[in-house]
Amino acid sequence: MKVIAWLAGIGTLVAGGFYMIVSLNRWEWNRALFFGIIVLIAEVALATGLVLRRLARLEYRTRVDPEVINVLSETRPPSPDRFAWLRDTTQQTNVFITFLVGGGVILSAGAWMVDRIASKTSSPAGEQKLGSQLSRISYPSGGLLLDDVTVLAQDVPGANDDQIRWLLRRGGRL
C-alpha cells in the first residue's frame, strides 16, 4: 500500500511537471498554472512523507528494549518512608509531642524577651525626655485668650462661660 502511495505521488509529480513544461512551451498559461499547482501539491505531499518516514526511523532507533526497562524497574531501591514518625502508635512516645512542647518553650521564651525589652522603653529618663518634648506644644503659662477685656467681661452680670472661666482659673486670674 505504501509503495502504491509513493509511486502515485512520484508519478503525479513527474506527469505534472512534464505537462507544465509542455503547456509553457505551447503558450498555454492557464494550463501551465494548473499543472504547476499539481506539481506543488505532489511535492509537498512527498516531502511530508519523507519527513514522516525519517521521524519514524528515529523513533524506532530510540526505542528501548522492554527487558532492560523491566530489569531497571525491578532493581530500583524502595523509596524511604520519611513520615513514619507521624503515624500514631500506642507503644512508642510520639516525636510530635516533643516538637509541640519544645515549640511552646521557645515561643514562651521569645514572648518573655519581648516583654522585658518593652518594659525598658518607659524609664524615668525616657519620661523626662518625653515631657520636655511635649512642653513645646503645651499652652502658654498666661493662657490663650486672657486679655483685660475678657477678664472684665466676666464681671458683667449674667456672663457665665465655663470655658473662659476655666482658662481664667488656669491663668490665675480667677
Added chain:
Amino acid sequence: MTKARLGKIALGVVGLGIGVVGVLALREATLSTHEDVAARETRLVLSGETKGGEENQTLSEMVESQVLTCRLEVESDLAGPIERLGDGRFRAVLVPALDDSNQRQFRGCLEDWVIDHVRLDVEALDQIR
C-alpha cells in the same frame, strides 16, 4: 577522493547542465520575438466543443468570445466575421498575418482554458499571400 564521490559530483554536474539547458530552452520557447512577414493574412480553422455550459450559451458565441479574447494578445485583428463551417468547426481570417511568435501565442491562447465549458482545437493556422 573516492570513485563514488567522483560519480556523485559528475552526476550533479550533468543534472545542473540539463537544468540550465532546459530553463534556457524554455525561455527561448516562451520569448516573444517579432519579425516581418511576407504573407498578407492568416487563416484560422478551429473546432470546438462545449460541455456543461449554461442553457442559453451557444458554441458559436463561446468560440467568438475566445477568439476575440486571444486576438487581444497579438497584433492582428479579425478581417471579418467568424464563419461557421458546421460540425463544430469555424473559420476566421486575421490581418495582418501573424509572425511565428504570434502564431504560437495565438494558438496557445485558443487551446488554453480561457473560457469555462468550452475547448477549442486549432486545426489550421496558415499564412495566405
